[in-house]
Amino acid sequence: MAKILVTGAAGFIGSHTTDFLLAEGQTVVGVDNLRTGHRENLTAALRSPRFALHPLDVAAPGALAALVAAERPDAIIHLAALVSVQESIANPALNFSLNLQATHLVAEAARASGVGRVVFASSAAIYGDGVAQPVREAAEKRPVSPYGAAKLASEDLLLGHGACYGFTVRCQRYFNVYGPRQDPASPYSGVISIFARRYREGKPVAIYGDGRQTRDFVAVRDVARANALAATRPGLISGAVNICTGRATSLRELAEIFSTHNPGVAAPTYAPARPGDILHSLGDPASAGAELGFKATTAVAKGLAELISETAVPLLS
Ligand SMILES: NC(=O)c1ccc[n+]([C@@H]2O[C@H](COP(=O)([O-])OP(=O)(O)OC[C@H]3O[C@@H](n4cnc5c(N)ncnc54)[C@H](O)[C@@H]3O)[C@@H](O)[C@H]2O)c1
Known part of the structure; x- marks a missing residue:
């Protein structure tokens, strides 16, 4: 069994990755400064003798290096980041520090x-x-935000370090990740967590545009499994793969699934399309299959049904 250091362990993807690794029998060293993560996401993990949470800032020079030197993990899964495209546009200096400088550290x-x-x-x-x-x-990379640019630069920085100093680097290009613990309170949160909260509150959702725009929604537990594979599968060489399903789901379809589970909620309202919103985003999952042995197995309808039942507010009698 391996020892894996997970940065951003208290976050949405980080906490599921931690849970998955612990269930496999691995030891996990969690790192998080709780900027956007929540200790409650790790309630189950914190009961494990194979888990500890270290409240440190990955972007603070020296802090992570000291922990890594003390813990000597077999692998690091680096998830801690400024995760919002909009925040990176509003504050590019902070994006540089949390998304690129932190990767360098x-x-x-x-x-x-x-x-x-x-x-x-x-x-x-x-x-x-x-x-x-x-x-x-292999598609041409043309990021249109400081966030996208920092992620691309981080890939190159890590791959160059790995090639030069002799460690393996696996870059996981997540598409639209959804599932329990995604923070709906954040104005930057994914469409599914926002829809989930609106339907739970009995309120109709607003769809910008005609609702025919599509995304590749991948369930967070599938992503956690992909992260565990990338960190522990023997014999991997460095590379970058899409972590996606290869299936497109429109916002209309999403709303229909939620409506089926919440029949009392009024139909969606439609508002003008927002400038800058892309119409379609669909990944090709073939490389993740070939390189990692990873295939997303959760269909959106099933993943949403689980999300709705897991986040349902119990009715008081
Ligand atoms: N959710 C998605 O759909 C998606 C898509 C593509 C990429 N990603 C990437 O996946 C990673 C995880 O995202 P998430 O959706 O779980 O977001 P999240 O906000 O839930 O998780 C990020 C975690 O990192 C922690 N963190 C941030 N800065 C830190 C720092 N300087 N030091 C220590 N901890 C710090 C936060 O407190 C949080 O717990 C991020 O790198 C994000 O850019 C997410």
Whole structure:
């Protein structure tokens, strides 16, 4: 069994990744400064003797390197980040610090302590708009936000470090991740968590545009499994893959699924399309299958049904 250090462990993807690794029998060293994460996401993990949470800032020089030197993990899964495209546009300096400088500190910590593998949370945002669908990894990268640019630069920075200093780097280009613990209170949250909260509150959702825009929604538990594979599967070489399903779901279809589970809620309202919103985003999952042995297995209808039942507010009698 391996020891894996997970940055951003208290976040949405980080806490599910931690739970998955612990269920596999791995030891997990969690790191999070709770900027957007929540300790409650780790309620189950904190009961495990194979888990500890270290409240440190990955972007603070020296902090992570000292922990990595003390813990000597087999792999680092680097998920901690400024996760919002909009926030990166409003505050590009903070984006640089939390998304690129922090990645450099992760790469340096790995090099200094001889960590064998680094898994990086990249994003479909590195591709930008107007890419042929489904998007393949070799597509031209034209990020259109500081966030997307920092993710792309982080991939290169890590891959260069890995090639030079002899560790494996796996870049995971997540598409639209959804599931329990995604923070609906955040104005930047994914459409599914916002829809889930509106329907739970009995309120109709607003759809911008005609609702025919599509996304590749991948369930967070599938993403957690992909992260565990990237960190622990023997014999992997460095590379970057899409973490997606290869299936497109429109916002109309999403609303229909939610309506089926919440028949009393009024039909969606439609508002003018928002400038800058892309119409379609669909990934090609073939490389993740070939390189990691990963295939997303949760269909959106099933993933949403689980999300709705897990987040249902119990009725008081
Ligand atoms: N959710 C998605 O659909 C999606 C899509 C593409 C990429 N990603 C990437 O996946 C990763 C995880 O995203 P998420 O959706 O779980 O978001 P999240 O906000 O739930 O998780 C990020 C975690 O990192 C922590 N963190 C942030 N800055 C930190 C720092 N300087 N030091 C220590 N901890 C810090 C936060 O407190 C939080 O717990 C991010 O790198 C994000 O860019 C997410």
